[in-house]
Amino acid sequence: MCGNEAMAESAIQAGLDAYFGYPITPQNEVTAYMSQRMPEEKRVFVQSESELAAINMVFGAAATGKRTMTSSSSPGISLMQEGISYLAAAELPCVIVNVMRGGPGLGNIAPSQGDYFQSVKGGGHGDYHCIVFGPSGVQEFADIMPLAFDLADKYRIPAIILADGILGQMMEPVVIPTNSKLNTQKLKLPKKDWALTGADGRKQNIVRSLWLAEGAIEQHNYDLQAKYRQIEKNETRCEQSDVDDADIIIVAYGICARIARRAAQQAREQGIKVGSIRPITLWPFPSEPISKAADKSPIFLVVEMSCGQMVEDVRLAVAGKTPVVFWGRPGGGIPTVEKILEKIEQLTIKPKK
Amino acid sequence: MVKQINHLYEEVTIAGFGGQGIILVGKLLAQAAMKAGKEVTFMPSYGAEVRGGASNCMVVISDQPIPSPVVSNPQCVIAMSKAALAKFEKTVKKGGTLIINSSQIDVQPKVDDSVEVVKIPIDEIAVGLGNAKVANMVALGAYLQKRGVFSPDEAAESLPDVLAERYHVIIPLNKKAMQKGAEFVKNNGK
Amino acid sequence: MQTVFKRTPTLKDCPTHYCPGCGHGIAHRLVCEVIDELGIHGRTIGIAPVGCAVLAYDYFDVDMVEVAHGRAPAVATGMKRTNPDKIVFSYQGDGDLAAIGTAEIIHAAHRAEQLTVVFINNAVFGMTGGQMAPTTMLGQITATTPQGRQADGQGYPLNVSELLAVLPGAIYVERCGLCSPAHIRKAKAALKHAFELQINNAKGLSLVELLSPCPTYWRMTPPDAMLHIQNEMTKVFPLGRLKG
Structure with a gap:
């Protein structure tokens, strides 16, 4: 299995409900793999019309409390930055995989680590962070997926996996983490009582990022920062x-x-x-x-x-x-x-x- | 204090053009190495080319964790075409091996004197077996005979893992091709 | 005393932020009435756009999400695909749906997503201060067409509904006007049909375009704005069922 496929299978094992993506080299194996495996598992796969749409489909699925992800490579990830900012603001959990290639611009399709700033410093507009992982082998690429989903759920935050063309394309022996181990971990995660599931017998839930009242977005930012300090304390690896x-x-x-x-x-x-x-x-x-x-x-x-x-x-x-x-x-x-x-x-x- | 450690660290570049089964034979080598309990990485060239364009892959086999799957100076290069030779001949490590498909390559390779050049009419041997497509297996057989990480027969055990099921009927032919490649190298000394 | 009219439960009891004579209030009420009449309040998820209706969740008492400008059909796709038992609708203006979100609405229709789209066309960008929309009429004065919209350089009004109606994945497209009691009743029937299709698991996207008055940026009184829809807008945007 190449890194892209190992990661994709691991995501499925970690309980991925829906994958949305748009083809781009060097991560096309992910979309192809998902298009085959997700329907087999009776889960959702959609090839979107753009990366803009893909990240917003992720936004939609995440807002209803589902485990969801997308993957792309550098130019496509740039297009997703709007959506990532909204996901961070609305505190929606999801996983975004960036199989980095050479830039700037269309660049080339060779491996690169040129998107570090974009990933760790925010990338889109506003003061926010995503949890960012940098796996160094096919095994770790696969191992990180369940952890990424768990931490995304735990902290209601998008998680980014920063891989590169080598990791995506190379093959080496790998053991896919199976879901039996994961289910027990998942039990400790907080309930998604904020999710949009229909306001049947309860008050309306709203997922939003606009806070017009004076001081509201300032306070929202302080709350986000407090969460980020918690993550820094607990999750640095x-x-x-x-x-x-x-x-x-x-x-x-x-x-x-x-x-x-x-x-x-x-x-x-x-x-x-x-x-x-x-x-x-x-x-x-x-x-x-x-x-x-x-x-x-x-x-x-x-x-x-x-x-x-x-x-x-x-x-x-x-x-x-x-x-x-x-x-x-x-x-x-x-x-x-x-x-x-x-x-x-x-x-x-x-x-x- | 320089410690001399004699551990296995075999890097090989297999290069040709799309359609020659370059990626497949690289995968086979990697799969066989994994089954033999070795550390292994396989790195394909990936690009816009699907058929007819340049194609190559790099395989690293070791008994230690492999730092990089990208090989710049391999111990062995297998050149299946003239263009592949031109691109990779200079990368072969001193004292390494260069295997050349002499059916397609009629030029003298430019390599260091310490590099052993093995010329073998790979395409002709494959055609002689009745299927030009098994040229890649002839090449792998020659390589295994020369560099000997494991035998062609051991490698052939991994054929079902890397060949699509509709090709499983030609597994015996592929195995034969590997043996022929190995034999040629054995019988022709250098 | 007999109650002849009351607020439908899904429409929240709160002061409105919309301008006097704005069509959003009518459209909101119609959507809420339809939701209640169809008994789908508990399983409906609504999507608010960017534009004047960005605060729609302050009025619709269902689970709501507010999304990036134009991306509602993509978000809706993500929701409906993972929650086929829910009723998902987007509520979008002409800037959201016909300008920045053109790709998203066309491809949601092209994939035959099982969604209901409420498309408010008031021929102007309201929230940002009355600029030209793709649907702005020729000659219409806006903040960015001070001489009136000219075809040469600013293009023609964009008939998105007609564009969508040709797609096999769009199963129901109808244009209505919020410009008289009779028209409004018709609009409600159209909205109801659009929701019913989704409830009945019909395979495709349904869209109702509502020509909606914007007296503020049309620089008209509310009654004149109603008449403007009937007499002028319908010439460019003819009312009626375009598909389904």
């Missing part, structure tokens, strides 16, 4: 290895993190103390572990398939305590272990006094 004695710490996510990890291991074999931190949630960002690691004054090397986006969050976390260096390739260029090793070696050269 990252993986650290060999950080304690490290002179250099590589920070990378997604497919880059796998490549960087190997470079770090090879550097250790050469006697250079390199550790790595891999954010699994990109928002909330693992600022605390990075800040803590920065206290020991290693050099941070941030590797991305972009011109440097996550590096800004690393710098914010490090807060000037120690140098933060960036290396990356945009637009489909893929970092190699050798190149990262070269960068590591450069960082070990002591400057001449």
Whole structure:
């Protein structure tokens, strides 16, 4: 199974009720897979007329309390930003998968990590966040889906999976998380008593994002922010290895993190103390572990398939305590272990006094 | 202190044009590697081309977690067409292997002296078996004989997993093609 | 004393924010009466547009959602597909449905979504201050056609209902006018039919276009606005059943 299909099947196992999407490379396997599997499961699949429509179909299904998702790639995700802002404002749970490709514009169809800012800083208008995951392998791509749905439901928030063309297209052995384990988890989730199910015998439910009364939207924003602080406290996830004695710490996510990890291991074999931190949630960002690691004054090397986006969050976390260096390739260029090793070696050269 | 670790880390690029079964044979190699208990990644080229355009895939087989499925300097390149050779000949690692479909390629490859070049009339062998479409299997057989992660017969066990059911009738032919490819390499030394 | 007319329960008892003489009040009442008469209050979900009717949930006492501009048919699709037992309707103005949401309404009809659409055509953008709508009449003065709408450069009034009626997935399309008691009774019958089709699981989209007065931005008195619909608007937007 390729990453796209593994993720899609995992979403189905996680209780996906409805998938809406519009074809775009490199995630066409998702729409094709869903068009086959969702009807088999007697669930909903609609190929929409645009990404605008797809995200709003997600909005509709989510407003009635159903588990729903869409997937796309960078240009399509840009079109969805309006809908994502409305979903965040109306506090509707859903999952959005972005199999990133090279940009800006139509760019190309090669893998990229150029949509980091768009995903973690909001993307649409207004002050909001989505939970953002950055899986680094086909297995994790699949494993994250049930968690993404659960957290979306728990906090009434859209969750974004930020993958890339490699993760979507590559195949590696994978075990799909089955639903028996998930059902027990689901029981702990809050009841969706806000959902639009028909006002039979109860007061009318309204799902809205417009608050015209003076001070109302200000208060709504404070409430959203309080929720975001809770998520930061409870849901930040990252993986650290060999950080304690490290002179250099590589920070990378997604497919880059796998490549960087190997470079770090090879550097250790050469006697250079390199550790790595891999954010699994990109928002909330693992600022605390990075800040803590920065206290020991290693050099941070941030590797991305972009011109440097996550590096800004690393710098914010490090807060000037120690140098933060960036290396990356945009637009489909893929970092190699050798190149990262070269960068590591450069960082070990002591400057001449 | 440099530790020398002798673990399996085999990267192979298979390249040709659409319709040659490049992706299929890559999947077969990956599937067989998985069944053999190895770590494996498979990465196809994906693009606007469906038929006739360039097609390639990369397979990595290891006994350790694989950092990147994207291969820039593989130990082995299998070039099924002239264009594929031109694109990938320079990527072969020093001391690696280049397998060439000599039915289509009449030029001398530009490679490092340390690279072993294996020329094999893949298309002719396939046609000799009665079906030009099994050229990909001939190539895989040759590769397995040369690089030996596992035997062609072991690989053939995964054929039912990667072939659509309507093609299952030609599984024996595919297996035969792999054996022929392996035999050719065995009998022709270099 | 005998009660001859009373507010139908689904229409909330609250002061209106609409201008004097506005057609939205009539349309709201008709939709609510139909919902109550058909006994579907408990399983109806309504969709409010962006436009003057954005606050429709303040008047309709059913489960309501307010959505992005023009996207109501897509949202409705998401709702109805996942909740086939519910009655889903969108209430959209001419900016929402005929301008920014053209793609969504055409494709909802083209997919034969089982939805009921109430389309309010008052030939002007009300909420933003009386600008030209796609349905604005030739020569009509608006905030963005100060010389009156000219075909050359500003195009012709857009007959969305006629466009939709040719699609196989649109099973019922009718245009009515909220311009006299008789017309209003007819409009109610049309709305009722549109909802009944969905209740009876008819496979396709039903739409009722209501020519609706906007005295404020037509710069007319409410009675003149009613007459304007009857005498002028119906020439461009003829009343009657276009499909079904």
